[in-house]
Amino acid sequence: AQKVTQAQTEISVVEKEDVTLDCVYETRDTTYYLFWYKQPPSGELVFLIRRNSFDEQNEISGRYSWNFQKSTSSFNFTITASQVVDSAVYFCALSGPSYNTDKLIFGTGTRLQVFP
Amino acid sequence: EPEVTQTPSHQVTQMGQEVILRCVPISNHLYFYWYRQILGQKVEFLVSFYNNEISEKSEIFDDQFSVERPDGSNFTLKIRSTKLEDSAMYFCASTRDRGINIQYFGAGTRLSVL
Numbered sequence: 001a002q003k004v005t006q007a008q009t010e011i012s013v014v015e016k017e018d019v020t021l022d023c024v025y026e027t028r029d030t031t032y033y034l035f036w037y038k039q040p041p042s043g044e045l046v047f048l049i050r051r052n053s054f055d056e057q058n059e060i061s062g063r064y065s066w067n068f069q070k071s072t073s074s075f076n077f078t079i080t081a082s083q084v085v086d087s088a089v090y091f092c093a094l095s096g097p098s099y100n101t102d103k104l105i106f107g108t109g110t111r112l113q114v115f116p
Numbered sequence: 117e118p119e120v121t122q123t124p125s126h127q128v129t130q131m132g133q134e135v136i137l138r139c140v141p142i143s144n145h146l147y148f149y150w151y152r153q154i155l156g157q158k159v160e161f162l163v164s165f166y167n168n169e170i171s172e173k174s175e176i177f178d179d180q181f182s183v184e185r186p187d188g189s190n191f192t193l194k195i196r197s198t199k200l201e202d203s204a205m206y207f208c209a210s211t212r213d214r215g216i217n218i219q220y221f222g223a224g225t226r227l228s229v230l
Contacts, residue, residue: 033217035218037221042223043205043223043224043226044221044222044223044224045159045207045209045221045224046221047218047219047220047221050216050217050218091158091159093159095217098214098215098217101172102147102164102171102172102211102214102217102219103149103161103164103172103174104151104159104161104219105161106158106159106160107158108157108158109158
């Protein structure tokens with residue numbers, strides 16, 4: 001069965017601190033996809049990144065970076081120099097091979113609070 | 117930038133009543149989804165829909181639930197006889213390419229069953 005674990009329920013940091021959100025996944029598939037979504041206080045789910053299981057290259061987008069390690073089944077998300085606007089709940093998600101399923105399986109989310 | 121639109125933003129209903137939640141997916145998208153998030157919990161998949169058929173559904177999506185694409189733009193979720201435990205945020209999502217599967221979500225409809 002597929003599963004996503006986000007062990008950190010809540011993280012609080014002060015602006016300009018770096019913060020890493022952990023995500024560990026379980027799947028028996030060799031082809032799968034990993035995602036991060038942001039849910040700001042307004043409630044919508046905002047897509048941040050998608051990774052497929054064959055691409056272990058780390059990715060950087062501005063202050064955001066993602067570290068994908070198949071050996072540890074982890075897909076961690078780092079925010080550098082955090083800002084108050086980064087305050088949100090962040091969800092990691094997994095989907096299986098598209099020939100089989102395209103549903104997203106979400107973790108329980110990590111609430112990030114960035115204080116000024 | 118195109119977006120998924122959901123109405124209403126908040127729906128209050130009495131237990132046992134029928135509700136219809138509405139969604140307008142992004143216009144060139146072909147695959148549609150409903151998810152649910154009970155307050156403070158994770159987002160859970162309900163159903164996926166393509167070519168006017170349900171592609172996949174979860175255990176949550178029982179006979180009380182149905183989906184429909186009544187015209188070329190709307191995608192609806194109907195709950196026939198609401199229960200207290202149906203109170204949740206309901207998200208609609210869509211994607212253009214199932215292979216890439218980047219699902220874009222609406223802002224959600226908060227359903228409160230009293």
